[in-house]
Amino acid sequence: MKRMASGQNKFPKHLANEVIEHWEHIVSGEYVTPPCPSISQLREILEVAYLAACAPEEGRFPSFNLVVVPTASLDDQNIGMTVYRLSEPRRLSVAELRRLAPATDLKKSAVLIGWDEDGVVVAGISDLGTSWHRARMGLSYSYSVPSALIIQIDRPGRLKVYQGPYAVAGLVDGDLVASRIELSLFMHSTIRSGFDRLVEEFSVPQYEHPKDFEGFWWIAFYNIFASITNTISASGHGGTLIVAADEHVPNSSDLRIKYPVESMELRSAFIDFINARNVTADCWTRIELGHDDVEQDFRAELALLDATNRLVEAIRLIAQFAGCDGAILITSDLRVIGFGVEIRSELAAECIVEEVTSDYGEEGEICDIEQFGMRHRSAIKLSSRVPGVCVLAVSQDGPISGVWSKEGKVLIKKGANLPNMNLPFS
Known part of the structure; x- marks a missing residue:
């Protein structure tokens, strides 16, 4: 990802705009683009995640992933991940994410977010497995990752948005970063x-x-x-x-x-x-x-x-x-x-x-x-x-x-x- 020229600080709402603008243009050909929530729902999700990452729990800042899918797809057996669904969905909030983040592992699991016309909810926990994390680091050549909107928050002020395995955009310390191929050739x-x-x-x-x-x-x-x-x-x-x-x-x-x-x-x-x-x-x-x-x-x-x-x-x-x-x-x-x-x-x-x-x-x-x-x-x-x-x-x-x-x-x-x-x- 590349930092974009900026004259002022950017916030989750700007990241949401960037994601919506590029969502349909990540991959061409016969690739099927996964669903994305509305701009207002995406802004809500990103803002709540951003605030939750800035709120320490027992002196430690939470790091976590979110997988965001249409609520109707949660019953699909071929969703591409193992789902531990809550019996009763909960309203998405900073407090809820702070409570659930310790139940996930940034390397393999995520808080599952569902959305439909009625709003955005916390639907459960999803197990992504470690293969995608390992492959991104160069430790593996095969991986499995759901075709969905994935948000990674690894520290306060840093959010990365993915479409399945493909980076879409990110927000890093007030700067928007755009997706692009980067192969560091200095070695x-x-x-x-x-x-x-x-x-x-x-x-x-x-x-x-x-x-x-x-x-x-x-x-x-x-x-x-x-x-x-x-x-x-x-x-x-x-x-x-x-x-x-x-x-x-x-x-x-x-x-x-x-x-x-x-x-x-x-x-x-x-x-x-x-x-x-x-x-x-x-x-x-x-x-x-x-x-x-x-x-x-x-x-x-x-x-x-x-x-x-x-x-x-x-x-x-x-x-x-x-x-x-x-x-x-x-x-x-x-x-x-x-x-x-x-x-x-x-x-x-x-x-x-x-x-x-x-x-x-x-x-x-x-x-x-x-x-x-x-x-x-x-x-x-x-x-x-x-x-x-x-x-x-x-x-x-x-x-x-x-x-x-x-x-x-x-x-x-x-x-x-x-x-x-x-x-x-x-």
């Missing part, structure tokens, strides 16, 4: 050499077309770095991931590694995942060609499931290393060097630091390093000294910044979006 030059080395250890499918498996290989590789960073972001404590091209691993004058590990587990897990996926894809392709072997297909699916679980658990553990004071250091070919890393670099003499404001380019505006916090300043100093390094700095409240060097300058991209490249609109 590309750093991680490409690592990818080229890993490809040498991949099996090559015999039946699947190269454009299919080669495209997936790169997406899956990019998603390793994205999912580690997104998992750190979701943890709530922030952290730093240093990704170094193999030939540019910083030395002891720039970094002090408190906990060196020199682990190949992530690298091995990723290679096994890709190879298991290749075998399974070949089985699917053979089925399409009429050469079915049920026993072989079954074994391939089980092997892929095991490999996927191993990779996900490796990613989650590495992201947890950010809980220690200091950064995580990983190479572009997925070797984990260590964590609890202290950045010792000083800013290179006459270094130019620019903040990138464009969506895809690397043109920026010269800025003062002192405007950033300590985590970002350390990342800038390291990048000024070591070429071939990309630093992903995650603030405690979640936003991600990318820091890298190019042609003698250090570039910083604040508010970087690192989506699963299979779900660019997520």
